[in-house]
Amino acid sequence: MNAPALVQRADAALASVEQVIVVLLTGGITAIMMAQVVLRYFFSAPLFWAEEISVQLLVFASVFGLALLTRRGDLVSIDFLPRALPHRVRHALMAALALVMLAVLVFVAWLAWDWISRPEVRMELSATTQLPRWWTYAVLPVGLSCMACHQAAALLRHLEALRRPQGAQA
Numbered sequence: 001m002n003a004p005a006l007v008q009r010a011d012a013a014l015a016s017v018e019q020v021i022v023v024l025l026t027g028g029i030t031a032i033m034m035a036q037v038v039l040r041y042f043f044s045a046p047l048f049w050a051e052e053i054s055v056q057l058l059v060f061a062s063v064f065g066l067a068l069l070t071r072r073g074d075l076v077s078i079d080f081l082p083r084a085l086p087h088r089v090r091h092a093l094m095a096a097l098a099l100v101m102l103a104v105l106v107f108v109a110w111l112a113w114d115w116i117s118r119p120e121v122r123m124e125l126s127a128t129t130q131l132p133r134w135w136t137y138a139v140l141p142v143g144l145s146c147m148a149c150h151q152a153a154a155l156l157r158h159l160e161a162l163r164r165p166q167g168a169q170a
Contacts, residue, residue: 004156011153014146015071018064025061029054052128056136063143071150088162095158102151109144116141 036050069075082090115121116137124133 004160007153007156011071011150014149015068018068018071018146022061022064022068025057025064029057029061032057049129052126059136060139063139064146067143067146067150070147071153073154091158091161095155095162098151098155098158102148102155105144105148105151109141109148112137112141112144 032047032050032054036047036054040046066075082093085093116134121137122132122134125131126133126136
């Protein structure tokens, strides 16, 4: 197996893991909020932590969902120009854009890792559960790193497409 194929398989495996994570997080949010409704309105005993944990899980699901959208190429974009270009020019443009996006994602992930490693951030506690907030914040660099991996795989796909004639398959 050649290196680009191995990268694409790893990219697909990462996307599968992200999809399972998003499904589990969404199920967790649903279960917590259903339990909250039942306990609050039928037993007058609400879960004091339900809203805070549900919001955190929603943030986690959103970040990993963005990583999945990055992998699928389904983020909002204006694509009339690339669609109008010839095959090789389109893939050259898309490779250049993928490279810029990869650089931005790596830089912002590095900034996020740097931010959550600061002592003042690591000491901060959540209001309701008194859990450290850094583990909630840590989803940002992890998600950005996943997006960077997907973007690197997309860059390789466009570079491979540049090497092939227009009608050839991978």
